[in-house]
Amino acid sequence: MNEKVLELLYRSFDASLTPVEKKELDEALAQSQELQAEKERITSLRGSISASAAKSFRPFFAERVMQAITSVSAQRNGLELFFQSLQLAFRRVTVVAATAILLLLVYNFVKSGNISIAGAFGISQETLVEVLESPYDATVEDLL
């Protein structure tokens, strides 16, 4: 069988042929009984494939899908709830921490009587001389 004509025959089922191709195929079909038989075989094969289509899954498929969707939604809701509680808990921690820091700053201001950043953090400013003359300078012997 002519390969080119056979290819045209296959293609004729799924695409429109040009007038020249169609004429060539029709002429070949008119002349060859073998090609006609092949056309019948392809038609029959395609019919069998189409008829082999499964029509459904097991019974109650829709119910099972809805169950899967519900469990996915429940999981998602659980996660959302977890993150919301986490956010709420951390919001409380943040407020408490901010209040504590504020109280500490006010206490430091009051105690140092000095409105400055160093005062707020309770840091006393020392000169280099004061640091060098510190009574706490230790010798190697002291450390040992």
Next chain:
Amino acid sequence: MTEQEMLAATRQGDHEAFKELIKRYESRVAATVIGMLGQCAEAEDVGQETFVRFYKGLKRFRGESSLATYLTRIAINLSLNELKRRRRRSSLFLQKSMDEIGDIPDARASVDGHEDREIVQQALQKLHKKFRAVVVLRLIDGYSTEETAQILDLPIGTVLSRLSRAQKKLKELLKPVYGDER
């Protein structure tokens, strides 16, 4: 209830509407998934996953393609993923892949159309997945060549050549079954 009404109701949280939608499109998804994977437990899992994915991504569906085409696209992609997983599993555990399972039984002993369908399904499972996908979409789902090309994101020429090769292979596979009459 029209398809649009069902979609609108589902978007508003009406589960019954979505259930109706599943019933309406079950056969379409089943034909695609079972055509790709064969009649097995994984096929139903993929079928379920197709609808779950659609439900989760409902906001993304704007109706540019028909709902049937949209679902088919999800189903075919999930089936191809499942075939990849199946291949990995079979190479990991040295199990026989579906491609190697069983010879096609003799249809001359078949008593009804049901067995005939199974024989064709088995032959289909022996095709490489890229050929199987075009056969399923074009011959089982009944999409046009152009639609098949769009769903698989392939040029029309490729779809036509794959269809032609797939049919030759199927004819060869089914020859011992149906003899020369087919």
